[in-house]
Amino acid sequence: MGKISRRTMLGATGGLIAGGLLKTRADALAAEEGVARLQTTQADPTKVLGAPTSVLGQRAPGEQPRRQMGTPATTASSRTPIEQLQGIITPADLHFERHHAGVPAIDPDRYELLIHGMVDRPMTFTLDDLKRFPAESRLCFVECSGNGGAAYNRNAARERAPWQIDGLLSTSEWTGVLLSTLLREVRVDRGASWLLAEGGDAAVMSRSIPLEKALDDAMIAYGQNGEAIRPAQGYPARLLLPGWEGNAQVKWIRRLEISDRPSMTREETSKYTDPLADGTARQFSFVMDAKSIITFPAFPNVLPERGWWEITGLAWSGRGRITRVEVSTDGGRTWAPAQLQEPVLSKCTTRFRHIWNWDGGEALLMSRAIDETGYVQPDLETQIAARGAGSSYHYNTIRPWRVEADGRVFFAQGEGA
């Protein structure tokens, strides 16, 4: 959150601007940023001519949200700073990343999607072909199935921020062509029931998808928040499976093979399958169950004084609309319905808010989401009873926060959930 000093910026661009040397659009863009930073320390901005128009807006110098990550790595992830965001939209450059062999750089002019297997007419589609079809846009979340792992732990570290728990979650307005439209073109055979989705990255990410989902609301998406999908989210095109785990929504999609059985790829046998408490495992656990997290107050917030505070957070379900979010400030003894911010959309994040009068004592804050199927977000012990030691996926237990008497807030998994 550092600020550029006035002197630095004056040296860097002030002279050029004053001298009228900045003529091109690129120069104007640089000048805009320079002038804006230069003027940050002005006591009265009404006495100073402001920055000119520019071809691309900049963030304010003191507002520089960043994806959160450890050491950059190609088989890694970066997380959305969900506690820094308002509403439900995630700016595209803050959308979480998860990739298994880095972000490929695909030439859109060479891009092709092959659809073959149990079809009458195997076809390839260029990016222009995909854009020629009738389009759909929808607001929905994309979430890594490993999101929430930090919450599945009776002794989770107290110093955990919302991004560390649920930052593998982002919401965008996606645009593309319904997969059902493309499947009509190739004419799927009777008897087909699955398809293999394969990515064009160096991991050749591969997942088996039931044909039923492909014919429902699946999409080949090429747009994200109005513009072209970003490279880290699958440019030039990805599979979008609203409400399902992120890894199945294969990015950089290059091939769909229609079949009558799942392909049992590495990513659904060695990974993305969930061992259960009874020694069996559940496979193809695609849907993201209802979940919610309070993003304020949360670690590392410190409430400076007692009184009215708005508890806020996000709720979402892969099965449809969120119908209710309940908030407890006493560790689950009593619950009150939170206000849901409109629009409440199917398979999309919903912002919830609950006004709370903090008396200055210790408090244990919780939220639980309920979706249109009646599913209720479970507590930790319920999920441990069902899952046992667990795997690394699909942890949607209640995320509690302890507010201490001095106002400090800590993650409190296991303290009473």
Add this chain to the structure above:
Amino acid sequence: MGKISRRTMLGATGGLIAGGLLKTRADALAAEEGVARLQTTQADPTKVLGAPTSVLGQRAPGEQPRRQMGTPATTASSRTPIEQLQGIITPADLHFERHHAGVPAIDPDRYELLIHGMVDRPMTFTLDDLKRFPAESRLCFVECSGNGGAAYNRNAARERAPWQIDGLLSTSEWTGVLLSTLLREVRVDRGASWLLAEGGDAAVMSRSIPLEKALDDAMIAYGQNGEAIRPAQGYPARLLLPGWEGNAQVKWIRRLEISDRPSMTREETSKYTDPLADGTARQFSFVMDAKSIITFPAFPNVLPERGWWEITGLAWSGRGRITRVEVSTDGGRTWAPAQLQEPVLSKCTTRFRHIWNWDGGEALLMSRAIDETGYVQPDLETQIAARGAGSSYHYNTIRPWRVEADGRVFFAQGEGA
């Protein structure tokens, strides 16, 4: 849309990356962009390790949308390239700009909003104060009242793109505190009916706003698409008046003076008032009437072949929800209802789509929006009859496009609307 050559990028960053010299997050960010560009020309991205995670996503090298403008100037505007966008969301860095003395650089730590005048308790609010109140988020458009001026002309130039006609229009998810909440704090006197809204820019932009709107859905917004509002859109806080003309939604808001009459500021006497055909003028024409524009096909598109094309565009109304958009491909002789993309939200843009089988002959494309009040977007002659020579504001006539037999598309105002 130019691409960076492989050779250029190899020289610039390839050696550094290979040498493992990039260690910091900033370096990683630069490296990510460098690697991504470097690999654009790879024939098979599955054979090359992709770019690492990064703290801030980048656009693909070939996808570089830009705001459109003439010579940079401080009393000017830049326009959203609406024909390059899908869905309804405008990325924040592509939100149109309109300012009268440049973009001020306001220190958020010094920021204060004063509310005074006909109130019991004059108060100032810091940015933290504003954020302490219960928040609201809403998706809505902001539009300059001068948008569409190019359409109010029987002899408009044929070579006009959608951004030149309606690019002073953008849609965001705004977050802030309802103005009614703040007005409860200061306790507005009985008899008050207007307020003066004053900006902290060098133009000290000032407008009179009816108290009724302030108590309805007006907001002091500090968030835009999830993050802090951008400087060009009013950082750290602006007045948001959903559905009303942009200039009244005073950016960089610093003062609200409650009164029992309009203040008759320069911006509502010498400007932003509309002379009519009968010699009178209408003042305080705040609401943006229902409007629509086809963004594809439009100038400078060229349809390469006859056959099925999806006509698409945006419709919006400051009075509420769009209930219907009708499309004509024969210059208004026949109309068909377009498909409205969900969600259809009040005072927000709505994406419409209409599938069209082009027979290869000349065609005159039109769209007309109808909102929940029953208002129908008028044609040019109807508006000229009401407005006469007109002013510079509130032109919401039908925007027609001529498709020629060779596939070229031109703006066709006056050709039959």
